[in-house]
Amino acid sequence: MxxxxxxxxxxxxxxxxxxxxxxxxxxxxxxxxxxxxxxxxxxxxxxxxxxxxxxxxxxxxxxxxxxxTEVVAIEVADQPGGLATVLKALESESVNIEYMYAFTFRSEDKAVLVFRFDDPDAAVAKLQDRKLNVLSPVELYELVEQ
Amino acid sequence: MTDFPFENRIWDSAETAPRAELERLQLDRLRGLVSRLADVPFYKNAFAEAGTSPEDIRSLDDLRRLPMTTKDDLREHYPLGFLAVGRDKLARIHGSSGTTGKPTFVAYTAADLELWANLCARFLVAGGLRPEHTAQIAFGYGLFTGGFGLHYGVEKVGAAIVPAAAGNTQRQLTLMCDLQTDVLVCTPSYALTIAEAAAAAGLEPRDLPPRFGHFGAEPWTEDMRREIESRLGLLAFNNYGLSEVIGPGVSGECALRDGMHVQEDHFLIECLDPDTLEPVAEGEQGELVITTLTKEAFPVLRYRTRDIARLDRSPCPCGRTTARMSRVVGRTDDMLIIRGVNVFPSQIEEALLHVEGTAPHYMIEVDRPGTLDVATVRVEVREQDFSDKMSQMQALRDRIDREIQSITGIRMSVELIEPQTLERFVGKAKRVIDHRVTDSS
Amino acid sequence: MTEQWNDSPGGFHPASTPDYLPAAQLRDLQLRRLQGVLRLAHDNVEPYRAKLAEAGIGPDDVKSLDDVARLPFTVKEDLRDAYPFGLFARPIGEVVRLHASSGTTGKPTVVAYTQEDLKVWSEVMVRSFAACGCHRGDVIQNAYGYGLFTGGLGAHYGAEALGATVIPISGGNTERQIMVMKDFGVTVICCTPSYLLHIIERASEMGVDIRELPLKAGVFGAEPWSEPMRVRIEAAGNIKAYDIYGLSEIIGPGVGIECEYQAGLHIFEDHFLVEIIDPETGDPLPDGQEGELVLTTLSKRAMPMIRYRTRDITQVVPSPCPCGRTIRRIKRITRRSDDMFIIRGVNVFPSQVETALLAVEGTLPHYQIVLTREHDLDQMEVQVEVTPEVFSDEVRGLEQFRAQLSHALENTLGLRCKVSLVEPNTIERSMGKAKRVMDKRKLE
Structure with a gap:
């Protein structure tokens, strides 16, 4: 992922x-x-x-x-609180964010957050536990290039 | 019989003068001082106000009737309003940091320099220095009195000097090992830094040549002494002094290391309650107040050091008849000593004022994570300082950094923090958090 | 001659007497001192003994000053090879001072002084100050760096022996320098010439006009400078600017200095023997011809130097000086016969930079040293190409790497320089010997 x-x-x-x-x-x-x-x-x-x-x-x-480098992309709703939901999910876990950036695309009401974690595998596992939409490479390409 | 860890050598017979003789000498010198001071405008006024004249000094107890001198007094008479000789007699000028940008300057005649060297020679010899030794001086030279005081003291004894000055720890270690230096002179925390570098280089304490260390210019503890001694494989000695009085050489330890012998033939020392200014009971803690008996260029009467310590007037088995002072255990003002340099919080405020126009909220945190003092200044970013360009924020930080270094003489790490994160105080703000532990032994 | 109580300040300084020795006496003094130094070096210093034996010269074979040309040279590498005590001619117990300068690689070069050597050093510094018109009533601000570098303590002891008031302010903190200069009525400053220009510029920003202060003279050294710089300094500071020469291997500052005529630096020939040689062949060159300066110490005891190759290019001025001094002059040093350069008074060899870079990266990256002068302050920038091995995708990681390089350089060179990370293949590659140093400074 x-x-x-x-x-x-x-x-x-x-x-x-x-x-x-x-x-x-x-x-x-x-x-x-x-x-x-x-x-x-x-x-x-x-x-x-x-x-x-x-x-x-x-x-x-x-x-x-x-x-x-390996980064993790997460799709969130492009509305207030989108990023906060993800950060909240990570807050209690011992996952460090080295840096992040975000972008939106086309007219979709979704945004993509790109994270660089110190331990990406652990982060992915935790995000998925919280039912957040971690994008696979193929999913991301399709979203952006559709 | 007292067991000395090495030969108990005495440099100057004056150190062992019988008490009665010493006190006679002190009284003579005090009388002489008071009449010399009558020509210094500050003291002339102070004497007139207090209604004292040189003839009133009949015993050493009369000292208590004389006016005191504070750092503020020196600053108000910047640059050299306290001079007691003509400027053409001056051989040297030194400075110490002031509470604001203007440092306090002190001056020496050739005779003062000779006296100073001799006073340093006394405690250096008491602490093991011999003419055949090589001493590495890892104190900063310059306006700071520490480097030069010890330098001329070592020279007086006839030992060889490696004037390494402060910094470049790797090179200190190289010089120490290659030049086989017998004596190390620096701040106690820098001694630990050298020890750490030695350990990192795989050197054992026994591989390190120095056998004696003379450490001063900042407060330290018995725990630190033990640590320095075991990690550097040497005997560590404490000495005390301040530039307003002369620099290092006011007092220093003998081979028994049970208090620092105050060189009472040249300095009168009092230990007072900082609030009442009355003498504390024998052996109690109080503020040290020092009178220079013999200095020509820049004598001071009852100078309030703001240093808190204890005095012990019982005889010492080493034969010196002088009183001994304990380590300095605290200050009566907000001065900080960081890596041997005196820093006042007001200097940081001044630096921020220079860079930003008005001083933002800030906090100074001092810590000693390993062996070296680390000072961090946290500065709240205000709207007018904020830029969305990282490079501009870095430039702001660098400017503050440079300004602090220029005013205080030392590097601090500057952190820009979010607004409203520092605690707000009603009344006097708490600007300093000092995490360094100092025991009071 | 030593100063007497009733010698009034100004005019001829009694300490300068040896500057005016009749030539015949001076040469005779030099020969006898040289013979003594050779004996001292031969009997106590193994490397000298070996070199003399190899050259087939005994310690008593020097019968005239012309025989000097037969003696072997000493070079900086000899000091490194003999590190630390190998060139000492006196037991360590007689040594009272050790100084060190940067070597061409990591190891420092150590020099030593006996008590008598320090006296000689103070004496030549007193004569230097006297040649610049200074005397015991002066207030001397010594802004040379103190420590292992000989500049600071050399000028300090000289100023003290002169009987002046010494302000040992050391280098840096320009605002404080200006404040002290103004508040203490400083009459003489010792520093690098570029630093004084920087002080003047900063002073005018602070609203201080140096021309209106009592400052009357500057003793400038530790870096090359030029006549246009002198003109600027003298006009902007309303002072006389004097060039002083020295190097730690010989004694430190005080080997030579300009007099009031400022037309070449008088070498204190009673203590230092001057030769100019062709740097390629090593053959002596006559006065008036440019070549490498070679110096022999005539009185130093702890560490005598025989025919030390300074790598400084100059010439002996063939005509006598109108000041009346009989000791000869050399021209201002403008270049060197090796790749050493001087930054803010500190000598730097490119090989030292390589040592530091190598220590951090393991392999030597492509790098270039760029020297500039901004606001009269030398800046040294080391540009280092980023390689995949050191590249990190985090700003923090790269900043850390840069700090590591910067720290290693500061430790090796003893001065702070700017480190810039540059993209690969942006530093010019050249055939054969790489051009590692781009000196963009103009000495004006």
Missing amino acids: KLHQLSVFLENKPGRLSEPCVALADAGINILTLSLADTQQFGILRLIVRDWQKARDVLEKAGCVVKV
């Missing part, structure tokens, strides 16, 4: 973000979602794509440092 996310190291300089994006576009790879974490000196671009292996090869060929 885990997804592969690609992280790319970027210097915090003008124009740096376009390089990996152009490389992926040239290879015909569609970015399902992305998030950017920045500091004063550098940034980390996090991407989810359908064919992560191909995307990794493309990025590495373009000279990027790429890391593949």
